[in-house]
Amino acid sequence: MTANHHPSDQTLLRFSAGTLPAGPALVVAAHLSGCPVCRRRAATFEAVGGEILTQMQPEALSSKALDHALSRLDANEIENRSQAGMRPARTSIDNLVLPAALDGCSIGPWRMVGPGVRLSRVGLPYAPEANVILLKVKANKRMPAHGHSDLEVTQVLTGSFSDGDNRYFPGDFVEGDDEAEHSPVIDSGGECISLAAIEGHVRFHGFLGRLLQPFVGL
Numbered sequence: 001m002t003a004n005h006h007p008s009d010q011t012l013l014r015f016s017a018g019t020l021p022a023g024p025a026l027v028v029a030a031h032l033s034g035c036p037v038c039r040r041r042a043a044t045f046e047a048v049g050g051e052i053l054t055q056m057q058p059e060a061l062s063s064k065a066l067d068h069a070l071s072r073l074d075a076n077e078i079e080n081r082s083q084a085g086m087r088p089a090r091t092s093i094d095n096l097v098l099p100a101a102l103d104g105c106s107i108g109p110w111r112m113v114g115p116g117v118r119l120s121r122v123g124l125p126y127a128p129e130a131n132v133i134l135l136k137v138k139a140n141k142r143m144p145a146h147g148h149s150d151l152e153v154t155q156v157l158t159g160s161f162s163d164g165d166n167r168y169f170p171g172d173f174v175e176g177d178d179e180a181e182h183s184p185v186i187d188s189g190g191e192c193i194s195l196a197a198i199e200g201h202v203r204f205h206g207f208l209g210r211l212l213q214p215f216v217g218l
């Protein structure tokens with residue numbers, strides 16, 4: 001599984017510096033666990049940032065979210081090295097084993113939020129205020145249309161969807177900008193499950209969007 005769509009350098013830098021909020025940091029960690037390209041890049045940023053930040057107050061670096069994310073990455077790397085060995089119990093939903101970054105998170109039940117659209121809330125024990133969801137959309141359905149006002153990141157876990165000229169597959173990372181208003185369409189091959197974190201106020205539009213709004217608590 002090779003990703004074609006990756007976090008922006010700005011997002012990776014913020015992740016490496018521990019300044020990305022816990023929700024998006026979790027989704028970035030989920031991407032890194034399957035993307036060696038971004039793992040190397042994040043490690044480089046971390047090394048460079050560490051050099052600079054040794055001149056600064058060490059408490060500026062403290063971030064429970066980053067610590068958690070990095071510990072999950074470590075666990076994932078250990079697992080990769082011992083593929084035939086014992087695997088730790090993993091968090092899963094349906095028959096899908098979720099990325100190691102979600103270990104220890106609570107996974108809510110699927111709730112129908114519109115025709116063919118289900119949502120499950122992900123609870124982060126170290127950041128209960130984080131807005132993280134799993135979204136399951138049936139084939140050929142359109143995702144709820146919405147515009148971004150701050151930051152939205154999505155990691156595709158299963159299935160695929162198209163958004164304008166781009167197609168996104170498992171392992172791909174989608175970063176919403178603050179101007180785009182879009183409503184991706186799930187490809188015909190099957191349902192799509194993605195992990196998303198939303199920061200700031202999001203304006204949802206249309207019938208599905210109005211249904212979804214109360215569930216994301218914004």
Ligand SMILES: [Zn+2]
Nearest residue numbers: 003006035038
């Ligand atoms: Zn990547």
